Amino acid sequence: MKKLGFRIWLLIILVFLSLLSIFITSSGIAFFQKGVLITSVTQNSSAFENGFRQGQIITSIDGNPINSIEDYANYISENFPITEAKKIIITTKHLEIVYFSDEAFDITVSEIPKTSLKAGLDLSGGARALITAKDYDLTNEDLDNLIEITRNRLNVYGLSEVKVSPVSDLSGNNFMLIEIAGATPKDLEEIIESQGKFEAKIGNETVFVGGDKDISSVCRNDATCAGIEICQQDNSGNYFCNFRFTIYLSEAAAKRHADITSNLEVNASNPQYLSQPLELYLDDVLVDSLLISEGLKGQVATQIAISGSGAGTTEEEAYDAAEESMKKLQTILITGSLPYQLEIAKIDTISPTLGKDFVRFILLAGLAALIAASIVVFVRYRNLKSSIAVIFFSFSEIVIILGIASLIQWNLDLASIAGILATIGTGFDDQIVILDESKNKNVLSIKQRLKRAFAIIMGAYFTALVSLLPLIWAGAGLLKGFAITTIIGISVGVFITRPAFSEVVKRIEKD
Amino acid sequence: MEEENQIKKNWHDKNYKKLLIIPVILLLFSFVYLGIFYSQNGSFIKKDISLQGGTSITIYNQINPEDLETALGDKLEELTTREISDLITREQKAITIETTTDAETTKQILEDYLGYELISGTNADIISTGSSFGESFYNQLLLGILIAFIFMAIVVFILFRTLVPSTAVIISAFADIIMTLTLVNILGIKMSGAGIIALVMLIGYSVDTDILLTNRILKTQEGSLNKRIFGAFKTGITMTLTSLFAMGIALLVVSAFSETLTQIFTILVIGLVFDILNTWITNVSIIKWYAIKKGR
Numbered sequence: 001m002k003k004l005g006f007r008i009w010l011l012i013i014l015v016f017l018s019l020l021s022i023f024i025t026s027s028g029i030a031f032f033q034k035g036v037l038i039t040s041v042t043q044n045s046s047a048f049e050n051g052f053r054q055g056q057i058i059t060s061i062d063g064n065p066i067n068s069i070e071d072y073a074n075y076i077s078e079n080f081p082i083t084e085a086k087k088i089i090i091t092t093k094h095l096e097i098v099y100f101s102d103e104a105f106d107i108t109v110s111e112i113p114k115t116s117l118k119a120g121l122d123l124s125g126g127a128r129a130l131i132t133a134k135d136y137d138l139t140n141e142d143l144d145n146l147i148e149i150t151r152n153r154l155n156v157y158g159l160s161e162v163k164v165s166p167v168s169d170l171s172g173n174n175f176m177l178i179e180i181a182g183a184t185p186k187d188l189e190e191i192i193e194s195q196g197k198f199e200a201k202i203g204n205e206t207v208f209v210g211g212d213k214d215i216s217s218v219c220r221n222d223a224t225c226a227g228i229e230i231c232q233q234d235n236s237g238n239y240f241c242n243f244r245f246t247i248y249l250s251e252a253a254a255k256r257h258a259d260i261t262s263n264l265e266v267n268a269s270n271p272q273y274l275s276q277p278l279e280l281y282l283d284d285v286l287v288d289s290l291l292i293s294e295g296l297k298g299q300v301a302t303q304i305a306i307s308g309s310g311a312g313t314t315e316e317e318a319y320d321a322a323e324e325s326m327k328k329l330q331t332i333l334i335t336g337s338l339p340y341q342l343e344i345a346k347i348d349t350i351s352p353t354l355g356k357d358f359v360r361f362i363l364l365a366g367l368a369a370l371i372a373a374s375i376v377v378f379v380r381y382r383n384l385k386s387s388i389a390v391i392f393f394s395f396s397e398i399v400i401i402l403g404i405a406s407l408i409q410w411n412l413d414l415a416s417i418a419g420i421l422a423t424i425g426t427g428f429d430d431q432i433v434i435l436d437e438s439k440n441k442n443v444l445s446i447k448q449r450l451k452r453a454f455a456i457i458m459g460a461y462f463t464a465l466v467s468l469l470p471l472i473w474a475g476a477g478l479l480k481g482f483a484i485t486t487i488i489g490i491s492v493g494v495f496i497t498r499p500a501f502s503e504v505v506k507r508i509e510k511d
Numbered sequence: 512m513e514e515e516n517q518i519k520k521n522w523h524d525k526n527y528k529k530l531l532i533i534p535v536i537l538l539l540f541s542f543v544y545l546g547i548f549y550s551q552n553g554s555f556i557k558k559d560i561s562l563q564g565g566t567s568i569t570i571y572n573q574i575n576p577e578d579l580e581t582a583l584g585d586k587l588e589e590l591t592t593r594e595i596s597d598l599i600t601r602e603q604k605a606i607t608i609e610t611t612t613d614a615e616t617t618k619q620i621l622e623d624y625l626g627y628e629l630i631s632g633t634n635a636d637i638i639s640t641g642s643s644f645g646e647s648f649y650n651q652l653l654l655g656i657l658i659a660f661i662f663m664a665i666v667v668f669i670l671f672r673t674l675v676p677s678t679a680v681i682i683s684a685f686a687d688i689i690m691t692l693t694l695v696n697i698l699g700i701k702m703s704g705a706g707i708i709a710l711v712m713l714i715g716y717s718v719d720t721d722i723l724l725t726n727r728i729l730k731t732q733e734g735s736l737n738k739r740i741f742g743a744f745k746t747g748i749t750m751t752l753t754s755l756f757a758m759g760i761a762l763l764v765v766s767a768f769s770e771t772l773t774q775i776f777t778i779l780v781i782g783l784v785f786d787i788l789n790t791w792i793t794n795v796s797i798i799k800w801y802a803i804k805k806g807r
Contacts, residue, residue, distance in 0.1 A: 122771075127631075130644065132644070169647070169651050170651050170654050170655065170658075171647075171650075171651065171654075173647065343641065344639070344641065345640070345641050345643075345644035346561075346638075346639065346640045346641065346644050346648075347614075347637070347638070347639050348636075348637075348638040348639075349631035349636055349637050349638070350636045350638075351571065351631075351633060351634070351635070351636050358768065358769070361764065361765070361767070361768050361769075362765075362769075362772075364764055365760075365761045365764035365765050365772070366761070368760045368761060368763075368764055369757035369758065369760055369761040370757070371760075372756045372757045372759070372760040372761075373753045373754075373756060373757040375756070376749070376752055376753040376756050376757075377749075377753060380749050414705075414769065414771050414772065415705070415708065415771075417772070418705070418708060418712075418771075418772060418775050421761065422712050422715070424757075425716065425754045425757065425758070426715070426716075426719070428750070428753050428754065428757070429716075429719050429750040429753070429754065432746060432749050432750050432753065433723060433746060433750070436742075436745070436746040436749070437746075440733075440742070452726075452730070452731070455726060455730065456722055456723050456726045459666075459670045459722040459726065460715070460718065460719045460722050460723075462666045462670075463663045463666045463667060463670075463714075463715065463718045463722065464714075464715035464718075464719075466659070466662035466663060466665070466666050467659035467660070467662055467663045467711055467714045467715055468659070468711065468715075469658075469659070469662060470654070470655040470656075470658040470659050470662070471655055471659070471708070471711060473655075474651045474652055474654060474655030474658075475648050475651045475652055475655065475704060476648070476651070478648070478704060479652075479655075479704060479707075479708060482708050486712075
């Protein structure tokens with residue numbers, strides 16, 4: 001056996017590195033690991049307080065080994081619900097948790113991911129929204145502001161695992177892209193679409209608006225100055241809960257408040273208060289009207305209590321509604337309003353249910369295609385060596401593409417998979433060109449024949465490459481996944497696998 | 512055609528110009544068809560909701576599509592349904608409903624019909640596209656294809672640096688796309704962004720064999736012109752058949768579960784069939800004509 005040339009070595013090394021990049025995950029080589037991965041822990045639940053954290057791997061519970069989701073589900077269904085507080089010992093990969101509570105674990109678990117490949121939203125489930133402004137062209141600066149504000153808002157809502165990024169299309173239109181993996185949060189549309197224009201008015205005069213110019217701070221998550229006060233049932237049986245929280249006005253806003261109130265009369269029928277209330281408008285809708293106590297007339301008041309209410313058919317519902325409105329109002333008072341209305345250009349929510357099957361089916365489709373193509377190659381060349389080489393090299397090409405994808409944390413969505421399939425197709429075509437040219441005995445040296453094959457391959461490569469470029473930008477980046485994956489794929493093919501393949505063909509021809 | 516090329520070389524020598532009539536007629540028919548199609552629909556393709564705006568809701572439950580269509584046909588505009596089934600058991604897993612009615616209204620109507628709440632990301636997937644965004648997305652993709660095509664044409668000119676052979680390659684690729692579009696419209700396929708991806712992939716695939724052919728004719732000297740054409744044909748048809756075979760099989764698998772991939776593969780299969788015609792008749796005839804004139 002002659003020594004392997006550097007092209008083949010390069011391919012072998014890259015395939016090896018790609019395998020490492022695919023199979024070494026954040027929790028080590030997961031392939032042989034047993035257990036279930038905690039994907040989320042509800043904040044402030046007893047599970048959280050007892051030490052459960054996202055990312056831990058549960059290996060056994062009370063001495064029962066937990067090797068799979070089934071084991072976990074079996075344990076839970078056999079042992080829960082429990083009637084009284086009970087001690088449960090949970091062993092995770094790195095520590096032992098002693099759980100003592102009468103509640104079920106408030107966590108979600110999944111199988112340990114076997115690879116570090118990341119599936120795109122359309123495979124793993126999640127939500128994706130493209131946001132633009134209504135009747136207004138977003139400049140780059142607007143977009144940066146919008147993204148900043150949206151990030152803050154999503155944070156206030158407790159949605160931190162969210163990717164917010166700017167995208168633009170070929171005509172220079174700007175969009176904000178929001179991507180949320182996993183379950184779709186309730187009222188997502190409302191959160192991201194609300195312009196959040198908050199105005200506090202007395203009569204027709206604006207006292208203050210949302211944002212840090214007028215409001216120096218907003219009390220939240222502090223029971224002494226923010227919270228639900230009372231819940232009541234009205235005559236028709238509905239419940240109402242009131243919330244109240246304190247905000248601190250900037251000096252300028254407080255001064256404005258003093259100027260405006262100094263011109264007000266005392267309310268004749270209700271002398272404790274001034275004649276006009278402080279009205280709170282959210283996106284031009286009146287949300288609450290606060291009576292101003294007579295003592296505040298002309299005073300520079302920096303501290304103002306904002307209140308409102310939530311309704312529901314049960315007390316719990318009303319409480320949740322009140323909490324929700326309070327959060328919304330707080331968010332808007334902190335982040336301020338946007339000078340334009342927002343519009344959801346496109347919103348996709350995909351549940352994770354089909355994801356697993358999808359990946360399995362796609363692998364099946366890819367395998368079937370690979371086998372089908374190999375059969376054609378075998379029938380045509382009647383040469384087992386060449387046919388096996390063709391399959392082997394196509395396969396190594398897929399490994400390298402996936403290796404790069406996991407290295408750069410590329411999300412493999414459906415479009416990217418189409419791109420990988422396109423690459424395999426091109427790879428087959430190129431290999432056929434190499435095989436055919438190498439068999440053309442008219443030209444003397446095999447080197448010349450292969451050089452000719454590469455002229456054709458490079459020509460095809462560059463035409464494909466340039467035709468993919470516009471797709472990176474066209475359509476607000478929605479086709480970027482396909483374009484980038486295919487470009488990576490065909491480039492790997494032309495610069496790494498094809499040269500190695502031609503070296504193998506050279507050997508086969510010489511034998 | 513393989514037989515004809517090899518044995519009756521003279522037949523091809525005599526008739527290769529006449530053969531051009533086939534693609535010319537098909538191309539003319541496509542132009543007329545697309546022209547009429549455009550005047551009736553205002554676009555060159557039948558757009559799905561992602562390109563014209565509307566709502567697509569996938570409900571994870573066993574729901575009879577006919578019953579649903581009869582019940583809601585007059586409430587939801589341009590309603591269509593599609594079943595998603597398990598690949599092996601063929602059991603229905605979900606149903607996808609597409610309509611141009613907006614998401615909120617559609618969801619309400621479906622909830623009233625089903626009698627339970629649809630929670631996106633849990634028991635239903637909701638995809639909603641604003642009509643103005645759908646329109647601009649469509650225009651963007653058209654622009655994208657146009658630029659892709661122009662870029663491809665420039666590269667082809669740089670590769671061959673001669674007018675007629677380069678133009679022949681470009682015409683073949685153009686004819687591929689036009690004929691594919693026509694057949695896609697005749698079949699009534701509603702195109703999504705994925706379909707446009709497929710058209711761009713088609714540019715790449717169809718040019719492959721044309722480049723192979725042109726290279727063999729212009730850049731090699733061994734053997735007669737017909738031999739070189741036939742050699743290229745043998746390689747090229749293997750390439751195309753391999754791709755066709757692989758994609759046909761993949762199409763069978765994906766048709767059960769993924770509308771996106773089904774559309775991509777359907778368009779590619781159609782395109783590759785037209786590519787056989789356009790490479791081995793359109794392109795061959797033009798370049799043969801050119802080579803004979805130039806005395807190669």
